[in-house]
Amino acid sequence: MARLSDATLRALPEGIHRPGYDRTGTTVAIVHLGIGAFHRAHFAAYVDACLADDPGWAICGVSLRSPRTRDALAPQDGLYTLGVQSEAGLEPRIIGSVREVLVAPEQPGALLDRLADPATRIVSLTVTEKGYCHDPATGRLKSDHPDIVHDLAADAATADQPPVSAIGWLWLGLMARHRRGVPPYTILCCDNLPSNGATVRQVLLDYVALKDPDQAVWAAENLAFPSTMVDRIVPATTDHDRAMIAAALGAEDAWPVMTEPFSQFVVEDWFPQGRPKLERHGVTLTGNVEPFENMKLRMLNGSHSALAYLGYLAGHETVAQTMADASLRRLIGAMMTSEIIPTLSMPGDVDLPAYHDGLLRRFANPALQHRTYQIAMDGSQKLPQRLLGTIRDRLSIGEPIDRLALAVAAWIRFATGRDETGAAFTVQDPMAERFAALALPAAIEKDQPGRFDAEALATGFLGLTAVFGKDLPEDDRFHEAVVRALKMLCEQGSRATIAAYAKLGASQLEDTEV
Ligand code: CS2
Numbered sequence: 001m002a003r004l005s006d007a008t009l010r011a012l013p014e015g016i017h018r019p020g021y022d023r024t025g026t027t028v029a030i031v032h033l034g035i036g037a038f039h040r041a042h043f044a045a046y047v048d049a050c051l052a053d054d055p056g057w058a059i060c061g062v063s064l065r066s067p068r069t070r071d072a073l074a075p076q077d078g079l080y081t082l083g084v085q086s087e088a089g090l091e092p093r094i095i096g097s098v099r100e101v102l103v104a105p106e107q108p109g110a111l112l113d114r115l116a117d118p119a120t121r122i123v124s125l126t127v128t129e130k131g132y133c134h135d136p137a138t139g140r141l142k143s144d145h146p147d148i149v150h151d152l153a154a155d156a157a158t159a160d161q162p163p164v165s166a167i168g169w170l171w172l173g174l175m176a177r178h179r180r181g182v183p184p185y186t187i188l189c190c191d192n193l194p195s196n197g198a199t200v201r202q203v204l205l206d207y208v209a210l211k212d213p214d215q216a217v218w219a220a221e222n223l224a225f226p227s228t229m230v231d232r233i234v235p236a237t238t239d240h241d242r243a244m245i246a247a248a249l250g251a252e253d254a255w256p257v258m259t260e261p262f263s264q265f266v267v268e269d270w271f272p273q274g275r276p277k278l279e280r281h282g283v284t285l286t287g288n289v290e291p292f293e294n295m296k297l298r299m300l301n302g303s304h305s306a307l308a309y310l311g312y313l314a315g316h317e318t319v320a321q322t323m324a325d326a327s328l329r330r331l332i333g334a335m336m337t338s339e340i341i342p343t344l345s346m347p348g349d350v351d352l353p354a355y356h357d358g359l360l361r362r363f364a365n366p367a368l369q370h371r372t373y374q375i376a377m378d379g380s381q382k383l384p385q386r387l388l389g390t391i392r393d394r395l396s397i398g399e400p401i402d403r404l405a406l407a408v409a410a411w412i413r414f415a416t417g418r419d420e421t422g423a424a425f426t427v428q429d430p431m432a433e434r435f436a437a438l439a440l441p442a443a444i445e446k447d448q449p450g451r452f453d454a455e456a457l458a459t460g461f462l463g464l465t466a467v468f469g470k471d472l473p474e475d476d477r478f479h480e481a482v483v484r485a486l487k488m489l490c491e492q493g494s495r496a497t498i499a500a501y502a503k504l505g506a507s508q509l510e511d512t513e514v
Contacts, residue, residue: 001246004253006077009094012249019096021051023077026058028099031114031173031185033166034127035061035069035101041234041259043124043190045082046283048097050276057276058099060114064127064166070101072255081245081256085367092248092256104169108162115173116180121273123173124188125200126230127166129381130430132193134203136384137469139194141167141206152211167207174223175212186224186271192301194385195290197227197268226268229292231300233260233362235370260365262358266292291346294389298340299352300359302386302407303332307363308375309410313420313494318371323364327495327502333360334502335403343393379411380431380467388472395475405481406489406501412461412482413452413489415439420493422450434464454487 002008009018030047032039039061050057061078063069073080078098084091102111114120129136133145141148151168154161163169174184187204189196201223208219237258245256267278269285279285286292304319310331311322322328336356344352387407394401416439417427427435438460444451462473462482472478488497 002251004076004251018094023096026055028058028060030059030122033062033125037234037257039126040257042232044097048095049281060100061098062102064104067103070103081253083258116176118182123185126190141203190230197225201225226270227289229266231264297385298390306407308372309414311372320366327499331502377428406485409485418450454490458483
């Protein structure tokens with residue numbers, strides 16, 4: 001079977017949507033750090049649409065570690081398939097906006113040239129929450145993070161000792177431009193962080209204060225960090241997806257990306273060096289992204305994480321399966337309606353109940369194989385912006401937090417690395433070793449793996465200040481609500497707990513014998 005590439009593009013079956021522009025006439029103006037599936041299903045797809053009327057915004061995608069994406073896409077001239085999946089079936093679309101893929105550790109010189117090139121006007125990022133090497137509870141750089149320690153020690157001026165962190169690369173590129181009198185690029189964070197532009201700005205400024213203190217004022221005054229809200233569900237690609245795409249294309253694509261029909265991108269309009277005409281292609285440009293970010297992080301991602309932990313414990317492999325569990329669906333719906341929506345204050349034209357309905361529909365998409373285990377990854381980096389901010393807001397006005405606390409308890413139970421049958425599984429999280437050390441003394445009997453003392457477990461995990469800060473663990477209402485939920489999970493199991501929380505009102509829970 002032929003491989004997808006510029007040469008085979010024309011031979012694809014007629015109905016397949018493909019770039020409506022001459023790819024050779026495009027020029028790279030965006031360098032994207034972290035060219036994973038999410039970027040290829042989201043920003044790169046918007047840029048692909050923009051290239052049809054403005055060829056000046058193609059993308060150079062960068063992998064900071066693994067060569068896998070480059071190895072898959074290079075023989076395809078950067079082309080790949082976006083497989084949009086719904087109940088109506090599969091709609092493949094060929095994306096042409098990625099003109100080049102670099103692997104930072106292998107091609108540091110080429111990457112530095114791209115970053116320093118005056119033609120580069122935006123550096124965007126999807127490096128996941130942990131990729132910013134920051135403390136999720138405070139939003140500040142972890143100066144003792146091994147990647148930051150490495151980058152701070154590396155030669156400041158060249159790529160001879162290339163950085164390993166995204167922050168290190170951002171700064172190396174900016175300094176190369178500064179020395180040559182080239183204006184700085186706009187830094188566009190597309191990760192699910194709270195106030196993501198401001199957060200990345202703070203992390204970068206913390207880095208500069210240590211690396212190049214003489215440039216701290218320049219950096220604070222001259223760089224642009226528009227905030228964004230990014231939304232599209234993108235499960236990891238499977239071999240089954242590859243086979244399905246090959247059948248539709250009649251050509252092989254080594255790494256297609258699968259997604260849902262829904263896509264949303266809200267961007268703060270702060271691009272001193274210009275930007276593609278995103279507003280023509282469904283992107284919302286606005287002065288204030290924060291309400292949208294809060295809505296999405298708390299409603300979608302907060303629910304996603306709750307579903308991931310509760311669902312995984314209850315034996316549901318995918319999000320669609322969690323939605324087919326009537327109790328879990330009811331519980332998540334109620335968590336959004338009763339505990340999350342009241343914390344949001346949105347512009348007048350945003351209909352939150354409709355957003356809630358839309359989310360339940362999207363989660364239920366049976367065509368998407370979105371694994372609960374995938375979403376459960378890196379909980380320590382996700383919980384603060386997804387669940388804990390909402391909990392803080394609720395506590396500050398004295399409102400109940402039972403369902404949110406159950407989600408936190410489910411995370412703790414998951415982080416023990418033992419499922420309810422006692423079987424061990426791998427917890428993927430930068431703090432996984434700490435979790436294992438906390439779970440060990442809370443195990444009830446060493447010969448009965450998977451049985452834990454809820455009180456001991458909660459006290460241990462809630463002491464993780466990098467996740468919970470200092471304030472939350474000291475709040476008795478929070479501590480009690482988490483312990484109550486964790487006790488039920490540990491003693492009665494996730495299914496019984498989900499059923500109880502789905503049925504009961506918050507005040508009744510307090511009277512329930514567990
Ligand atoms: C998910 C997100 O894996 C996860 O943590 O919650 O990737 C989610 O699918 C996206 O943010 C949707 O926009």
